[in-house]
Amino acid sequence: MSLKYKVLAKDGNARLGVLETAHGEVRTPAFMPVGTAATVKAMFPEDIKATGADIILGNTYHLMLRGAAERIHKFGGLRKFMNWHGPILTDSGGFQVLSLTKLRKITEEGVTFRSHLDGTKYELTPERSMEIQYFLGSNVTMILDECPPYPISYMKAKKSMELSLRWAERSKAAFIKREGHGIFGIVQGSVFEDLRAKSAQTLVDMDFDGYALGGVAIGEMQELMFQTLEFTVPLLPQEKPRYLMGIGKPKDIVGSVMRGVDMFDCVLPSRSGRNGQAFVRGGTINIKNAKYSEDTKPLDDKCECYTCKNYSRAYLYHLVRCKEILGAMLVTMHNLTYYQDLMQALRKAIEEKRLSSFESQGFI
Ligand SMILES: [Zn+2]
Structure with a gap:
């Protein structure tokens, strides 16, 4: 087999x-x-x-x-x-x-x-x-x-x-x-x-x-x-x-x-992650944008990844701006978690037969 x-x-x-x-x-x-x-x-x-x-x-x-x-x-x-x-x-x-x-x-x-x-x-x-x-x-x-x-x-x-x-x-x-x-x-x-x-x-x-x-x-x-x-x-x-x-x-x-x-x-979630682009519920954010420099929130407050549990957007802004390796690691980890959470949400929606309304459920 x-x-x-x-x-x-x-x-x-x-x-x-x-x-x-x-x-x-x-x-x-x-x-x-x-x-x-x-x-x-x-x-x-x-x-x-x-x-x-x-x-x-x-x-x-x-x-x-x-x-x-x-x-x-x-x-x-x-x-x-x-x-x-x-x-x-x-x-x-x-x-x-x-x-x-x-x-x-x-x-x-x-x-x-x-x-x-x-x-x-x-x-x-x-x-x-x-x-x-x-x-x-x-x-x-x-x-x-x-x-x-x-x-x-x-x-x-x-x-x-x-x-x-x-x-x-x-x-x-x-x-x-x-x-x-x-x-x-x-x-x-x-x-x-x-x-x-x-x-x-x-x-x-x-x-x-x-x-x-x-x-x-x-x-x-x-x-x-x-x-x-x-x-x-x-x-x-x-x-x-x-x-x-x-x-x-x-x-x-x-x-x-x-x-x-x-x-x-x-390669999108990992390549974007290395460039400071994060996938979050409802869209994407570019963490290099100055508006995140003092933002105390996590990348995505519904995400339970290591990055979102421990770090602020302000810290990620700082790391990515300084081209620190850790910045690439943390945003990549979040993005790959977002993609897997998306797949898990899709699997659940199929199981519960509510896929037709998926787009309105706030994930993408
Ligand atoms: Zn996260």
């Missing part, structure tokens, strides 16, 4: 569920903090767990450079290496490699590229991506796909989607099956309904453990993204988890959960 997913309750198209892995359960809808280079920046692993996160994401691209993946494998995998004991999802490396537009070349075989760090040449094929994700000990492996830019012509989107399907087949064949570990397919096809349908149907026939929606969040407006979800999600099997990659803002997450998405990841 690879990965097991159970839908526990439904409210409209939204699902409350649990994904069982060899290293623990993931409650869905789930938000995965991004641990790019074997660390969720500015966070101790114990503190990531304390925010309520069940699973984190690791980036294949960053971990394949300079032989890191091989070293991590010798060390017993990413979990042991970085002292995170829960489940891990890794991306395929494709998205980052393909965004190195001037440094890469795509062929039927895979992608060759030069590292953004030192110009060293690498090759990423479906087989190599599977090998690296195996070395990292990933519970959820992602297939290597080609993620085209947006907007894109119909013909280019078709060609790219077909290449991704061939890579999907090779990824699945190269994936090493282990108990409590699985592999997700990625639906492509840009905003074209028939291409998405063909991609989804072919991947469903290949029988993956879950399905991601790729190329949805790249330069599209929220409305277009939601439309794409509305015609793609119903093509996916009910009993498998659905993952929207790289999303997003709290309102995007809520709208996507309502459309049947179960898993999310995004």
